[in-house]
Amino acid sequence: MDQADIPALLSRLSSDEDAMRKMAVFKLQSSINDPAFADVFISSGGLVILRRLILTTGGNTLAYSLQSLSRLLEVDMGWAIFETTGAGELVERLVELIVTHPLVNILRGAMSILVAVVSYLQSSRGTTRTPGAFGFRALKPAVAVYPQFFEMVVSQLNSADHALCANALMLLNALIRDAVTSDSKEGGGKSSGTGEDWPKFIKRLQDLGVIKAVYILMQSSALQDLAHPLLEFQALTKVLLRKWRDVRVDLERPEHRRALKGLHLSSAPERRQNLDPGTPKLEDTPPPPPPGARKGSKRHNPEKWRRLGFETESPAWEFDTTGFLGMMDLTDYVRKQEDGFQKLLLEQSTKPMHERCPIARASLAVTLILYEHFEVDKSDVEDAKAYLVLDGMKNYDKIFRPQLLQWSRLHTASLQSFFRLWKATGATQDDFEKVADLLSILIEQVVGQASRTKDVQEVEEELFEFEYSRLRELQMEILELTFEEQWGHHLYQVRDELKHEALQFVKEQRIRCLLQGAWFPKMTNLQNTHDEGSVGKLGAKKHLPWRYVKLSHNRRYLHYSDYEIQPALEPLLEQLQEKIDLSTISSVVSNVSAPQDDTSSMSSMSTLKDISQTPKQTSTTKITINSFVNPHDDGLQISHGDEPAERAILTLLPPTHSLASEWLDGLLMLLNQAPITAETNKLVGLVSDYGLKIRLLNMRVDDGYAGQSEGAGIVPSREGLDDDYYYEV
Template sequence: MSSGTPPTPSNGGPAVPLVPTNTVTTASGLTVRTRIDPVLTVDDVVRQLCVNLKLKDQPSNFALRDETDELVTNDNLRRKIRAKVNLKLVNAPSREAMETAEKLRLRDDTNALKMTLFTLQKYIRASRLLEPEEQFAQSFINCSGLSDLIDVIFGAHGNTLAYALTAMQNLMELDYGWSSLDDAFIFQVVQILSSPQSLINVCRPATAILKKLVEADPMTAPGLQIAGSSRGTSVLPPGSVYRYGFSVVFEQMRKGRGFLETVISRLGSADTAMAQYSMMLINSLLSHASDTRWEEFIAELERLNVRKAVVRLMSSHTIEDLTSCILDFQANFIRVIHRKKTTPVDLEAEPSHVVALKGIWTSSQLSEQTDENGQLLKWRLLGLGSENIEEEFSDVGMLGLECLRKFIEGDPDFPKIIQEQLSRPLARRCPVARASNEVVEILSEHWAIFAPGYSTSTTFQPFFLDFYRVHSLATHFFVRMWSESGASTDDFARVAALVRSQTKVSLRMENVRPWHEVEHDFNACEYRTVRERQMKELEVEDDLLSKIPIRNLRAKLYKESYEFVRQQRIQCLMQGAWFINALPANSTSANPRRPTRPWRFLRLDPGMKYLHYVDSSIKFAIRSGLEDLPERIEVASISEIATGSCAAPPHVLRESDLPPTFPPVASPLSFSLLSAHEGSIADQIAPDQSRWADWTDGLNMLRRDGGHVSSKETAGFVQALTEIGLKIKLLDLSGEMVEIPSGLVAGPPPSNTDFFFSDLV
């Protein structure tokens, strides 16, 4: 390495430098031009600079950064030399961390504290992205910097608090160093978020901090060990940050007055990032809710009408940035509905179920009677088959009970409806409560509520988020079809088939249809029209597929098909692929330039923790493994996969050789990997539709709070595999002409226990 101006040949010819020339600026403001040999290590370069500049401190106290304060490492040194990047000789990360921690303790000068925090958030963020800056994080933690930062958070306001919270948020992206955060700190963050007066730039990092604490669940810790098969308690290594989780955070949330209400209100914020942060926190809470607090948490969300707030977001002008979050919420709500449907009604163990039944009975305005055999006649008056509530709701669980209650309590004319049915002969009465349960099954089938955590919807489903309201409409339609068709007890399945047919028609294209059209379809459609359409449907459909055992079989195959496609998508990520490095679609540059390295190869590591990549000016053969991929992106840092978000740079593909448009037009094959606090960390364009579907859905399925599908191709694969598997299974039955019953009735229990099961021979 040499300093000074590059020499010029004595013959007056052009200079031919052996290596590029860089500018290096010291902390004192001294600037020198120097040639750096790209074969040297960063330590060698720093050592020679200290010698040439006659610095008295040890070379180990210094480091190199570029103009953006990115640390120069052995991995990026050659790239910065070739690009002739201006460099700065600064304090080494470990030394910078110690000085930063000392400055945090001196809080007399507000402006100095603000600048210190601004620098801290930047360096801690870099320590997560670039491995060599682990020195900064380690030194900052070892110098009690974390406790000093917490003290600032407890006493700061305005932008100072925003910088402190952002620094804490960045520090928590590390998988160590913050296990000492206690309940007092969590409650302080809750209080900050609970205040409607808190600034947006304060609320964003505070929301991200709570989200991280929720996801730091002991059961999700990497390499978790279970101690004692009988107790099943998790054993975490000392200092593990996976010691919080939903229960710890929710306990502090309950103390913060109006916390959830304020978070949900911020879904309507004009600041898109704030709405996105709030949406991600709600999704994280839904995904990690503990069994002991689940019902209480869901009830609170329902009371605050979070689903209505999300539906409003669907029609918001900021929707492009929130699509993935909303699809995540839909997937989480499917989990909620499925869990309610599979939670049995238990009148002895669940007081809330008793309260629901009392509400149903009170709203019906009926009186208990006795039948001809002197037996109690109560729930049979509402249309159930017996007085055994647990048995009657065994297929629809708590969801069926809630739907019936909302249906009855939401209709002031219900007492007239039930009295009208009771005035008819027994065989002509519409069993309203049984009809309500059947509608729950029909809607569950329509929206594929087969198993928790599996959703193939690629579009918004506002009607699904209004499940109870749709249920009321469909149940009223059931009662009307019963009356208009003159049905009797034996016609229950026939009327249910009419409702199933009308449901498909009324809920079609729900991402674009207004609600009033759905109401019109259910309320104004005549029996003759529905019957004629259903008869045409029966000509092309097999009645066998509507039987309950077949529907249950389809649900099982759906789950297996989803998991198969998920594994296939993840395998595609592990194989890797070439993509185009894209430009933001909202770029303000009228003449975008072709990037020097427009191609990027991405590959997921076997541990599924990092996306490794390399940027190149041309595509070349990539060996198996990760040796050819020096850069990486942490999967945990990806909070959202946005699609259709960026444009191809000019003159990369043949079809882009035309003059570039302004502003750049987003490619339908583009996607962006978004971080919760620094925007896009990668903008890519896939070579074809298949690769785009593989990667967008594969990455969504990798995310801890993900699970939704964004491409119609993947959703189609899951549906096709389900239907093929179902037909193959049915070949064994239909080929033998086996009669499949619509349901199975269990016989009476044994009168005693004096029996055993014989071994099959």
């Protein structure tokens, strides 16, 4: 519309005929977002006419009027309509429409205007000459007339109209932001907008179901139309958590004192007093009454607060790290799980103090873990929209964290998981930080990996049912990755040292198997040859006798004898007729392969014990011990320069793969050679890995990162010193 037509437009807007006004305001809404047009419209007195239309009309005329004012405010013009006479009447009309009017197009326009009014002071342009014209202060008189205002705004979050739903959420965001920031500007006193403490205002909205409604929206499929206000609400949730943490617990404040007293009363202290204490523990023995105390006076229970899991009998200072947020979480858990809380206290009271799970301290630890997991300190309300743009409007599962809105339920479920881990690990209070580390990994795995649409009840169940063994594996993987990244070659050096230690350990284990001795079935041929493992020309086989082999105590000789049957008792070393000097062995060879049907695990020192008197050849494995041939003894003629030949001096036929691994690698290690079987190498790796894990479990991720202490590594100056010194012994 041309600017020259504005006088005629204003004339039609002022007409008494509704049809003419409706057509005029319909055209106005499509042109008023042009700054040049809007400037002429305002200078020609258009704001007065527009305010009259909003106050007196209804139906589509009212809807078009509201839309026109909303678009005018979007181009940052027309704010004077709220700073002139009659502004209060206009705001009251908008509040009235939200409370009483059913039409969606009217509700959308009214909420959009109130969002602008409440948010005006939060913008960079937010300067006003009229106190109370903007922010929630401007709405307060009207809300007093229509106290159901908040309830109606929250109810619109369930609307099927996405635009109305988005406007309602934007209005709630503006109200929350105004309450929080106004309170901050006034130094933590009363909120300039709400006229009450901001926590009470937030509690009022929560009681109306705003958390549940936004949680459902965040998990719905209608995110594209609601992305901006939902992200802003998520960011504001972090702001609120941060503000609650910044509130210091002060027992001079009645609400804080009542909360702490409620914890004590919920613990059922009278039940403990009525129990038969039996023989008191040392730590339970009350101190003697102070001098001058009246007889019969009621003394303070020496365990009043430590019994609940605080470190001292002055619990207020223990909330310094978590602030009032930690007290809220603890009192919320006790209120919702009062029976379980009391039962847990009774169970813990039967244990020595150092074995008790400190409930209060655990609750504060869980609060901090969740606080760090959701990166609350990194939140910024104004970054929400920018973050959404940077992520391309598609990665909703990465951006939205609906579980954050279920903070209280997550805290309760995580705290119960802490108790479960404490019991499963048999922890004492010295192990508190280790259990907290385990819980942090559990939360990262379950809550951090939860999809956007995963219900909080599923998350709670998974937290409680997560297998402890799997959690330990995750902990070790994280520790190894962390230390490998931070320490690099230092960790490799530790691994090499542990592998060497593991090799020595396994070597000793394998040699001890040889020292204990073992039975081997022996194949005998009709035709005797130098090679015991060869088969005669006819291939005929006689009976399968036994061969018993044992290493001497000095580890220098291998003794053996053949038997037709196994005696009831294993032969003594001096009963074995043959022996081989280990120094004469040239090589040990074998055809050891992977086990087929041998399901036994890594064998220990006990080997072949329960075997039938008629053994079956269950394996084709053969171990051959060779020695260099003495040509003069064998009557062989060799020329000078020829290398000495080898021959087999002993052949063993182990019936199982584990026995073959023990004896083959045991003999090789006796000869200072490396083991070759997969079973032994696997055992070496297993032992070294356990050694590394034990060392890592005794360390925290942040150990060694703090750097050197002040002054460390600086060479002292010799200035002013002479050679007159002495050693103090």
